[in-house]
Each structure stands twice: as C-alpha cells, then as structure tokens.
Amino acid sequence: xxxxxxxxxxxxxxxxxxxxxxxxxxxxxxxxxxxxxxxxxxxxxxxxxxxxxxxxxxxxxxxxxxxxxxxxxxxxxxxxxxxxxxxxxxxxxxxxxxxxxxxxxxxxxxxxxxxxxxxxxxxxxxxxxxxxxxxxxxxxxxxxxxxxxxxxxxxxxxxxxxxxxxxxxxxxxxxxxxxxxxxxxxxxxxxxxxxxxxxxxxxxxxxxxxxxxxxxxxxxxxxxxxxxxxxxxxxxxxxxxxxxxxxxxxxxxxxxxxxxxxxxxxxxxxxxxxxxxxxxxxxxxxxxxxxxxxxxxxxxxxxxxxxxxxxxxxxxxxxxxxxxxxxxxxxxxxxxxxxxxxxxxxxxxxxxxxxxxxxxxxxxxxxxxxxxxxxxxxxxxxxxxxxxxxxxxxxxxxxxxxxxxxxxxxxxxxxxxx
Amino acid sequence: xxxxxxxxxxxxxxxxxxxxxxxxxxxxxxxxxxxxxxxxxxxxxxxxxxxxxxxxxxxxxxxxxxxxxxxxxxxxxxxxxxxxxxxxxxxxxxxxxxxxxxxxxxxxxxxxxxxxxxxxxxxxxxxxxxxxxxxxxxxxxxxxxxxxxxxxxxxxxxxxxxxxxxxxxxxxxxxxxxxxxxxxxxxxxxxxxxxxxxxxxxxxxxxxxxxxxxxxxxxxxxxxxxxxxxxxxxxxxxxxxxxxxxxxxxxxxxxxxxxxxxxxxxxxxxxxxxxxxxxxxxxxxxxxxxxxxxxxxxxxxxxxxxxxxxxxxxxxxxxxxxxxxxxxxxxxxxxxxxxxxxxxxxxxxxxxxxxxxxxxxxxxxxxxxxxxxxxxxxxxxxxxxxxxxxxxxxxxxxxxxxxxxxxxxxxxxxxxxx
Numbered sequence: 001x002x003x004x005x006x007x008x009x010x011x012x013x014x015x016x017x018x019x020x021x022x023x024x025x026x027x028x029x030x031x032x033x034x035x036x037x038x039x040x041x042x043x044x045x046x047x048x049x050x051x052x053x054x055x056x057x058x059x060x061x062x063x064x065x066x067x068x069x070x071x072x073x074x075x076x077x078x079x080x081x082x083x084x085x086x087x088x089x090x091x092x093x094x095x096x097x098x099x100x101x102x103x104x105x106x107x108x109x110x111x112x113x114x115x116x117x118x119x120x121x122x123x124x125x126x127x128x129x130x131x132x133x134x135x136x137x138x139x140x141x142x143x144x145x146x147x148x149x150x151x152x153x154x155x156x157x158x159x160x161x162x163x164x165x166x167x168x169x170x171x172x173x174x175x176x177x178x179x180x181x182x183x184x185x186x187x188x189x190x191x192x193x194x195x196x197x198x199x200x201x202x203x204x205x206x207x208x209x210x211x212x213x214x215x216x217x218x219x220x221x222x223x224x225x226x227x228x229x230x231x232x233x234x235x236x237x238x239x240x241x242x243x244x245x246x247x248x249x250x251x252x253x254x255x256x257x258x259x260x261x262x263x264x265x266x267x268x269x270x271x272x273x274x275x276x277x278x279x280x281x282x283x284x285x286x287x288x289x290x291x292x293x294x295x296x297x298x299x300x301x302x303x304x305x306x307x308x309x310x311x312x313x314x315x316x317x318x319x320x321x322x323x324x325x326x327x328x329x330x331x332x333x334x335x336x337x338x339x340x341x342x343x344x345x346x347x348x349x350x351x352x353x354x355x356x357x358x359x360x361x362x363x364x365x366x367x368x369x370x371x372x373x374x375x376x377x378x379x380x381x382x383x384x385x386x387x388x389x390x391x392x393x394x395x396x397x398x399x400x401x402x403x404x405x406x407x408x409x410x411x412x413x414x415x416x417x418x
Numbered sequence: 419x420x421x422x423x424x425x426x427x428x429x430x431x432x433x434x435x436x437x438x439x440x441x442x443x444x445x446x447x448x449x450x451x452x453x454x455x456x457x458x459x460x461x462x463x464x465x466x467x468x469x470x471x472x473x474x475x476x477x478x479x480x481x482x483x484x485x486x487x488x489x490x491x492x493x494x495x496x497x498x499x500x501x502x503x504x505x506x507x508x509x510x511x512x513x514x515x516x517x518x519x520x521x522x523x524x525x526x527x528x529x530x531x532x533x534x535x536x537x538x539x540x541x542x543x544x545x546x547x548x549x550x551x552x553x554x555x556x557x558x559x560x561x562x563x564x565x566x567x568x569x570x571x572x573x574x575x576x577x578x579x580x581x582x583x584x585x586x587x588x589x590x591x592x593x594x595x596x597x598x599x600x601x602x603x604x605x606x607x608x609x610x611x612x613x614x615x616x617x618x619x620x621x622x623x624x625x626x627x628x629x630x631x632x633x634x635x636x637x638x639x640x641x642x643x644x645x646x647x648x649x650x651x652x653x654x655x656x657x658x659x660x661x662x663x664x665x666x667x668x669x670x671x672x673x674x675x676x677x678x679x680x681x682x683x684x685x686x687x688x689x690x691x692x693x694x695x696x697x698x699x700x701x702x703x704x705x706x707x708x709x710x711x712x713x714x715x716x717x718x719x720x721x722x723x724x725x726x727x728x729x730x731x732x733x734x735x736x737x738x739x740x741x742x743x744x745x746x747x748x749x750x751x752x753x754x755x756x757x758x759x760x761x762x763x764x765x766x767x768x769x770x771x772x773x774x775x776x777x778x779x780x781x782x783x784x785x786x787x788x789x790x791x792x793x794x795x796x797x798x799x800x801x802x803x804x805x806x807x808x809x810x811x812x813x814x815x816x817x818x819x820x821x822x823x824x825x826x827x828x829x830x831x832x833x834x835x836x
Contacts, residue, residue: 122540122580127664148662153605154596158664159577159671162540163756164629173630175753178572178701187571189701189752211582211673212591214834235753244566246545246576247665253577253755255629283596283607285835334607334834335593335653337671338581416632416752417703 001270003399006092007099008106010042017393017402018042023088024261024403025226027068028112035068035115040261040404041092043109050105056091056098059084070118070262074206074225074341081206081225085266114260117228118204120165121342123256124332125200125232126157128323128348130276135351135363152280155323155331157345160232161253165344167260168229168406174384174413175254177238187241191413194236194368195382198349199300199359199390201318202230202258203325205343212336218289220329223339227268227325229259229298229390229406230346236362236381256346259390259406267401271295271394273319275327285334292324296403298350298392300359304377305385311374313364316357318392320350384412419688421817424510425517426524428460435811435820436460441506442679442821443488443644446530453486453533458679458822459510461527468523474509474516477502488536488680492624492643492759499624499643503684532678535646536622538583539760541674542750543618543650544575546741546766548694553769553781570698573741573749575763578650579671583762586647586677586824592802592831593672595656605659609831612654612786613800616767617718617777617808619736620648620676621743623761630754636707638747641757645686645743647677647716647808647824648764654780654799674764677808677824685819689713689812691737693745703752710742714821716768716810718777722795723803729792731782734775736810738768802830 004020005012011019018024018040028045029035038045049065051057057065059080064073073084091102127133130147137146150156166172174195180187206225209215215223232252239251272291296318303310323331325345333339349359358364361381365371371378382388387410392403422438423430429437436442436458446463447453454467467483469475475483477498482491491502509520545551548565555564568574584590592613598605624643627633633641650670657669690709714736721728741749743763751757767777776782779799783789789796800806805828810821 150596150598150605150659150662153598154660156660156664157667159579159667161577161755163758164754166629173754176632177753178568180568180571186698187568187701189703211584212832214594214832216835238753241568242572242574243663243665244568245661245665246574247661247663249575249577250749250753250755253750254753280604283605285607331668332671335595335656335668335672336582336591336832337579337668340581414630414632414754417634 002397005094006041007094007096008042008044008092010044014398016042017400017404019399020089020092021396021399022263022267022401023085024263025070026117026261027115028107029115030107030111037065037068037070039088044106045109045112046092047105047107054101054105056101057087059087068115071342078207078222085264114167116167117260117262119342120162120344121340123160123162123165123344124157125160125346126155126328126348128155128321128328129350129359130322131320131351131353132349132359132363135358139367153283155328157328157332158247160256160346164254165256165258168257170257170408171411172233172255172408173411175235175238175250176413176416177235177250178241179237180241192235192238195410196234196236196361197300197388198232198234199298199314200230200232200349201347202228203345203347204228204262205329205339205345206341208341209333209339211338214333214336215330217287217326217330221289221292221326223329224265224325226262226264228262229392229403231257231388231390231406231408232346233257257406257408259403261404263401263403268294268394270396275324276322286327286331288324288327292326293319293321294394295319296392296394298390301389301391302374302379303387304374304379305383307377309375313372314356314358316350316352316359318350320352321347382410384410386410420815423512424459425512425514426460426462426510428462432816434460435818435822437817438507438510439814439817440681440685440819441503442681444535444679445486445533446525447533448525448529455483455486455488457506462524463527463530464510465523465525472519472523474519475505477505486533489760496625496640503682532585534585535678535680537760538580538762539758541578541580541583541762542575543578543764544573544746544766546573546739546746547768547777548740549738549769549771550767550777550781553776557785571701573746575746575750576665578674578764582672583674583676586675588675588826589829590651590673590826591829593653593656593668594831594834595653595668596659597655598659610653610656613828614652614654614779615718615806616650616652617716617732617734618648618650618767619765620646621763622646622680623747623757623763624759626759627751627757629756632751632754633748635705635744635748639707639710639744641747642683642743644680644682646680647810647821649675649806649808649824649826650764651675675824675826677821679822681819681821686712686812688814689819693742694740704745704749706742706745710744711737711739712812713737714810714812716808719807719809720792720797721805722792722797723801725795727793731790732774732776734768734770734777736768738770739765800828802828804828
C-alpha cells in the first residue's frame, strides 16, 4: 500500500501521522464546540457530529455521534466499523462530490483540545514482553529464576484501575504510598521516590462477550477495535512493598495515560507480523490464528523540569511482544469472564534486547544503579516537573500510520494525611 | 434500639430479615412490572418507582427512581441518603396518613424476581481477615511464614473484575483454565477441579473521590452507602498456577455473587464494633476514626446435587476482620486513585478461629485433605449441581437486620476450545 491522497492537503505528506490511510478516532472540543467525536486527517479534525447532522454520515438508523465518546460506534458492531471507515475514506478522498459540506466539518487541530476518546469499561494490564519480564525477574530474583515458570504458557495479566485512565497531556500527580526499606523495622508513608513509566500499547475491546462463553483467538481478533499508546505509570518503591501476594495495587492505581487517537485495526492491517517463535509449545486455545502483532516503531522521550531539551531515551518496536492482544483477550475470557466494549488491555512493557530499547526507567537504569545522562543532568527515576512522552508510528511506503504522542508531566504529591 | 413497628404486618416480627429498622434497597421485577428500585419490608417490597410517581417520594427536583439501579441515589449524596431513609420510615410506620396510597405501592416478594441492585463501577477484593490469611499462608508457605510481611501494615487488596458480579440466584458456570500438577512438565487446560467459595461482605462506595485526592478513614466512612453479602467464587487450581507474580486473574474473574438487598449503613449503626487490637501500630493514615466493623452473624450452607438437605458448614461473624471497609477505602485512595459511586469492595474471606467458622472450603477441608461429611456424602471442593449459600444478619433486641441470602448453583464447564 502507498499514500492515499485526500483533498485535505496536509494529509498528503510522508511526514504526517494522519494521512488518509490512518483516520484515527478521537474526541475533541474547541472554544465554541462541546466535546464530540472526530477523525484526524493531516493537521485537521473531521467533526463527526457535524458531519452526521449535515447528512454526510448516515451509517445507522440511530445517530452514532450524539455522544462524546466512541463506545456507541464500538457497540454497533464490526460491520458498522467497516462501513464507517469506507464512508470516511470516500468523504475525505480527492474528488468527493460534496467537498464544500465536508470542508465545513473541518476543525484545525491547533484550535482543539483532545479528551478521552472512549469510556474505559475495565482496564487490564498484561506482562507479555519477554525482555521486560527477564529484566525485572533478573533484578528481583536473579538470572536463573528470571522468568516465572508460568510465563511461557500464560499471557500473565492483572486487573488495573479504569477510573484513573487519562488522556495524554493530563498532569500526573506523584502518588503517596507505603514503602519499607529492607533494613527498616516499620514501613513509612509518603511521596513515591521511584516513579517510573511503562511503555505499552493499549488494545481496545470493541465487541463484548458473554459470561461463561470463552472466545477463541480468532474471535478475539475480531473483537478488537483499535490501539493506542499507553503509559502505565508505576511507583516502584510502593510496588516492591505491596505486591506480594496479590499483585500490584496502589503502585499502579494512581494514573495510566493513553494517546488521544484510537488507531483502528483496519489502518494497521498492512503492518501485521507474527509473534516470535515459541520457546515452549502453547496450549491449543492460545494458538495464533493469524499474525497478531504489528510493526510499530515506538520511542520514549524525557524532558527534565526547567529544561527545554527533549531527549529520546529509548527506541523499540511492538513486535517485541511474546503474546498478541488477541491471545491476551482470548485468555482473559478463558475462565468465562465477560468482556465489555470499552475494555482496555495494556500489552505489558515493550522492551527490546538492549538498554537503549528498554521500556521503563527501572530497566534503563537497572534499578537506579546506572543514572541516565540527559545533557548534563542525570536521572534514575522521575522528578517533579519532568515530562515523559511515548511516540509511535507504523512506517509504510511513503506514509506513516502515526499514533501521535502520549505525554505526561509530574506534579508534586498532595500532603496526606492533611 | 428495639423493633420499630410498621403497618406492614409481616415486618413486625423478630424473625423477619426486613423489619422497619432495616429497609434495604434492591431492584425487582414482576410479570407486569419492568425492573425498578424497591425496598424490602417484611415479606413485601415497597415499589419506589410507583411511590415516586404517586408523589410519595419527592426527595429531589429530578426523579431518583426512573432507572432500575440505585446509583442515582448514591450519586445524589449522603444528605439525600438520610432524607430518603427518614421518608421511607415515615411512610412505612404505623399511623402514616396516606397508607392507602402506600399500600398500592406494595408487591409481594414471592411474586418478584430480584436483579442486581446497582451498576458495579469497579470491583476490588481485599484480604483483610487475619485467620484466613494465616490459614492460607500456612498451607502455602508454612506456619513460620504464614502472614506476608506487609499484612499487618497494609489492607492488602487487588482489583477484581466488575463485569461478572452477579446477583444471588444466578447459576455459576464452572470455569475452564490452565493448571499444572507439581510433577507435570507442561500445564493443561480444562474444567476447574478445585472450585471454592469465599465468604465475604461487600461494601458499596456511594460517593466518589477525585484523582490525586486521597480520602481519610473518616471521609471514607462517610462515602460508604451500604453492605451486601459477597461470594468471591475461586478456582484454586487455576489460582495456584497463575497467581505469581501479579496476583489472581482468571481464577477469580468468572463470577462473584452478591445478595440482592443493599443493607444501608444507617440500618447497621446500632451494631458497630471496633476492629481487633493492633498487633503492630498502624501508620497514622489508617487509624480507625470510629468503630468500623459491625456485629453481623454469618453462615455458609451447602446443598449437594440431587439432595434436598441443606447443611450449615460454617458460622462466623464480620467482626473477625482485621481492617474495616473505611480503612480499606482510604488505603485504596491513598495513591490518588479516584473512587467512583458504585465501586464494590470485597472485605476478604471472613474466617473465625476454628474449622467450623472458616470462610472457604480450602480452609474447611485444609486444602482438600479433610473431606466434609454432608449426611453420607462427602465433599472437598464443589461439584456440578451443588448449591452454596451465604447468609447474614445483625441481631438486635427483638429484631434482626437481615441480609437475606446469597445463593449460587454450579453448572458444568463449556467445551473450550469448541
């Protein structure tokens, strides 16, 4: 596939994240417009609510865009997803008949504020990057016991907290929590001292499933609506003290950031890649039905408080995952757990083979032992005022399917107890 | 406090779960009525939607009972909770002026089907019963390491799955899952062989909190709307293989049952009791503000497939908890995690000191080693067709604040993969 051309001139560039090939889904507002659904095209947003009112988007009998989130489109089903995308491509392609009407539905991205693109039903975070699991396991349990015995058999995951999933650009308040130094008698309570990121992709479940009815990997693949970048902010010192025996809780509950544009599965189709070769044979229910990963370049940037220099501290790729989102989703349903439109599945931290491709500061600085040099300043974990960013794009022939960025700046902990 | 008398005759008995002192909140339907909010009184239900239409319940400017769940009442705030309860007591007390109108809003419980009383926002399960933690720890790690080092400092909890919280009476489909025998090379996939219950109370969060704004134990106490019985069904064999390092996932995700009537905090006030003496001093943010537990007698019943005999297999009390729901809720928010009206907090399994007061079959049969005798039949874990029930009531002077029952019958696993 090559660049598809649009009458929106800024979309016809090899550099834009949002050519006609992409058409990701977001929610935006302006000084005069209440939050509403829109589609990114070049440096513009196509206002779906306005387009529906103007009669350009007659997809279903009931309106799809009378609400400021994409869950209604998800719930309308995958046939509607296909029809909607075809219609959007028609409208925004060169030569569209009603270009004047369509132009009246465009808003400049610079004039828009972006909001959460969907209501998060529930949030599950996985642990499906092998290099990350090996790195963390080596630090905590030694190289011989790095991978837990179940890791090559189960896409390990845990339930996260949906109420604190926020859109890129939302400031992140440093969490308080209990920590205990190894030599201390008693724990203490206060601001997190080892605040970290986790570079992940988020898969959005668009079609639900019924309680007691597990879904196959092939069915799971059909249920996925799209993908975002996801930063699973982590308080490593709180996590170390709390996570045994029932897993991470407050160390992860304070915030998870996602990028504002849902990149659809359809836009990513040309970039499919298989999961890596299995080191142990998977149980049949987890067999990959078709290539379930995508070739998406990912990077992490860091800008320290008071500096205007942005440092790229990691470069990696989504194909580093050992399990695909479809495999994770099938496993998630395997007990009979009902899945819901709007469920968000974090991939797990995506680390490559070398320190310059790791997906967390914990790994990049090897537990804080090797500070990073950021143009004269150094960092192990995140300080107040630092800004962290995730960035991602699938690179095609003369075009890119961009995710935009997932940004967050850290602000100080509140005093608690007051 | 003694029995408050009502013009609903069946409510004026020391045996009813639902005297005027109680007035728990549920959702019901009949052959002719769509699901709607109601209040249990004796063997009747007071139809709140009908009462609101008849002008008896003019609590707020906007209707509270135009939806079949109690979340709108929760979100209206604690002043409204108080006003509503006062008004319900007025209406249902002996001597109420408009008794004829109120009588027209009564439906017999035998004619009603009960539904989920509220929309579960998110579900969190705690591990705050000390005897349970000691029992499980002893079985898995030995008596010396029974309690994890953090247990006396943190109300340990993990995020559960909200999409599979169901009302009492819903059949529970036996989950499939991965398990691995200690001596096996590879895991296998199939129906759970060690299906269990967990006897818990559920606290329902009625008022939310803001991201980044932890709430004190006193504030948390004010945010709690009411309590239900909660059965955290557990697949012990799946749990054993999956739970390291990130906690229980599919072993708990298939189902959680709750009793249909939300017993309000107001009804339970006469039964407050303090948490047990601290074995280690708590950090100040977790200090108990006022007695946070309630004296609620709890029991577990089991009826095996094909038998009509119901066996009481455990008797215990909610005061066995080491941490209160308010302490759990404050801890839950301590990192800045936003809490939402409709959040459900499982207390953790409530076990007394002796086997006849344990809250799970895992403990009662000590890991399946000591089968229970049920009138000639024996059981370690649950078989298909068995019915398990939780029951609870606070016992006052000539009255009881009953929770009713939380029942579930096990049906066979689906074939998966198909």
